[in-house]
Amino acid sequence: MAPATQPLTETTAIRRADGESRSLAASLPRLMLEARRIAANVIHGVHGRRRAGAGESFWQYRRFVSGEPSQNVDWRRSARDDHLYVREQEWEAAHTLWLWPDRSASMAFASRGVRDSKLERSLIVTFALAELLVAGGERVGVPGLMNPTSNGNVIDKIAQAMLHDSAPRPSLPSSFVPTALAEIVVLSDFWSPIAEIRGLIAGLSASGAHGTLVQVVDPAEETFPYSGRVEFVEPESGEVITTGRAESWAQDYVARVAAHRDAIRAETGKLGWLFTTHTTSRSAAELLLYLHAGLMASKAGSPGVKVGRSA
Incomplete structure (x- = not known):
């Protein structure tokens, strides 16, 4: 939940959604440039199978x-x-990788002094990872938005698809059936009820696909640095909660966040999926390296990156 100064009426919500969509459209060139810069700094290459077959190397x-x-x-x-x-x-098997950044209302939050909102950081990492993967010979798609492609202009294709997407913005990806060897990366704040997250993982893994869940959070969502009288608004529903002594909530809040993450970690662990967290005050490049290394390890058939906190 984010601090608010007034209740979120339907009219306010519509105006805010329109403003946020226009703001996103205006900021996409910066996000795309940042993604390309980060991707260019990551040393990568196509990891072959060391056997003869179809390929370019x-x-x-x-x-x-x-x-x-x-x-x-x-x-x-x-x-x-x-x-x-x-x-x-050298034989190179093109992998199909699905990248899904959460674009729901809660992702627009950014606390004071933080450069990127959760949405902006998720898009930067999604764009950069897509660029790296396509450069390495993989096929990248966005569930419900773009079919897998190996097109070199993948960042532009994803950005344009998002700009022209008028569908609702769910907090978790809609159900789809990936192929058995597909990899899925979901970037979200994952504040959804654990039952919904459990259903997501079970549905996507039913075909044998492997995935990574990345919880992208703002620093304020880690520490709850509020005090005094504060109004909080739930971005998805518009519900407003007012507290007179916000600091008294901090200890319980931190404990609840830890318990929620433990629950997600337990669900992903059952199926061999990965779960990590990323705070927007940290470097986007560190998260990109973590994800790229994990995906390449999975493709090569070696043990994946261990579950834990990302940089």
């Missing part, structure tokens, strides 16, 4: 086998020897 030369089509011969290499050679490429 050279792996090895091997002797030509009688009966093979003659067009397989690499004549330039063969001219240097008394044997015929075939040039083999």
